[in-house]
Amino acid sequence: MKSKVIFITGASKGLGKIWAEAFLKRGDKVIGTARNIDSLKELVNTYGDAILPLELNVDNREHCFAAIQQVKAHFGRIDVLINNAGYGLFGALEETTELEARAQFETNVFGLLWMTQAVIPVMREQGAGHIIQISSVLGIAATPILSVYNASKWAMEGLSESVAAEVKAFGINVSIVEPNAFGTDWSGASAIRTQPLELYSDMKTALYNYFTPEMIGYPAATAPAMLQLVDSENPPLRLLLGKVALPQVQYVYADRLAVWESWKEVSTAAHGH
Template sequence: MAQTIFITGASRGFGKIWAEAFLKRGDKVVATARNLDTLNDLVQNYGDSILPIQLDVNNRDAAFAAINKAKQHFGSVDVLINNAGFGLFGTIEETSEQEARDQIETNVFGVLWLTQAALPIMREQGHGHIIQVSSVLGVATLPILGIYNASKFAVEGFSETLAAEVKSFGINVTLIEPNGFSTDWAGPSAIQTTPMDVYQPVRDAFQAGLTEDSFGIPEATTDAVLKLVDSLNPPLRLFLGKVALPWVKQVYEGRLAEWEEWADVSTAAHGK
C-alpha cells in the first residue's frame, strides 16, 4: 500500500536517491531542500506525487510548519526520514565555536525538531516510522571527525530513548548507520576547519586508512531502505554497507575487554 514519506535533505545524495525510489514505486513523497531548484527533475517526472518544501531544518517553527503542510496535503505522514545533515572535518582543537555550534544545530537539533513535529500526527494516526540517518560514526569514532561523531552519538542517544517512549503508540524508530559511501558528503557539502600543522600526522594517518573499497555505492542502498520502510517489525538499528559491522564488532570487543579489566575498580566504586 502506498505511503507518505517525508524526507529531509532530498536535494542530493541519499535523500534524492531514496526519494526517487519511493516515487518510482508509487509512494507519495514530501521532499525538503534549502534550494527547491534541485528538486525540479523529480517534480517534472512525478508531478502530484511529490510535494517539494523549502526548509532549513535549523528553524524549529519552519520544521513544524513543513510537517503540518505535508499532513494537510497528503492526509498523513507515515514515514519521516531525517536525512539532512553535513560533515565537519577537523580535529577537536582546530574546531571553532561557530563550526561546532553549526554542526550540532543541524545534525542534532534539526533532527529533533522534525521528530517532535511528526510525533503528534503519528500518535493521532496510531502508526508511524521515524528513521534517523545516523552513521557508523554514531557507535564508533574516527579522528578528524570529532564533532560530527558527537552529533551522531547524540542522535543515537535520544532516538533509542524515543523508541521506548513511543512504541505503545504504534510508532517505530530506526537508526540507519551507513559506513562511507561515494556521495559528496566528504566533498562539496563538507566543512573543513582551519588546519594546525601539529595535527598533520593525524590527518595523514586518517587519509592513509581510506581505500576505494571503504566506500559503498549510494544507489545500492535503495533496496535496504525500501525493505526497512515496508517491515512490520523494523530494527532499532540498521547498518548500511559491508564495512560497518566488522569494524564495530572489533571496536566493541576492545571496549568490553577494557571494561572487564577495570571491573574490580568499578565494583568497588559502588561502595556497598
C-alpha cells in the first residue's frame, strides 16, 4: 500500500500521539502539531524525517493556513487531515465564565474550522483527500457538567456533516470520529475546570462515579481502528470508538424518536396545511 501523508493536530500526547506513532510505524509520513514541539522529540528521534513537527496554535486562523501551505511545500500533498486538537471544559453552565466558554469554542470549533477550510483547496487540487474530525460520543448524546464542551462538539458535528456534502464531488471524504471515554489525561491535566458552585457538587459526584473502570477504553486499542478508517475506500461519515458508545447512542436516539412520535400531531399541525 502506498504511504500516505497524514497531518495530525494535537499530536503531542494522548490519542493523537498514539495515532501518529501507528502511522509512522507502518511507513506513512506524519505532520504532528503541538503548541510546544518539544513534546514530539521522542517521535522525531525514532522516526527521523518521516515526521515533520510543527508548532501550531489552531486558534490562530493565519497560522493554520500557513501550516497547511508549509506541509504542501514540504511533502507535495496532504492525504489525510486529522483534526484532533481540543480539550475538555468541566463545569456546569452557571459556573462557566465568558472567557472559558469563548476559549473552548476557539479551539474545539474554530480551530477545526480553520484547519478544514485551509486543507480543502489542497485536497481539491489533488482530487482526493480525507478529513477526519475528532468529536466525542458527547457530540451525539450530551451529559451534564460538560455543557459547553458538549456544545462545541455538537457544533463541529453539524459543520462537518454539511462540509462532507460540500466536498464529496471533489473526491474528498469527511469522517467524524466519536470516542467514548478513554484512559488519557483528557479529563485530567489537559482539562479546564470551572470555579465550582456547591449546588452542583452532588451532580458532579454522581457523574464521576458513573464511570467504572470497565467503561474506560484503552487508548492504544484505538490505533487499528484509525488505520482501518484511513485505508477505507468508502469511509463512514461517523465512526464510534469504544464498546460503551453505541449502546449510549442507541438509548438516546430511541428516547428522542419516542418523544418526537408522541408530539407528532402537534408538530404536524404546526405546518399549517
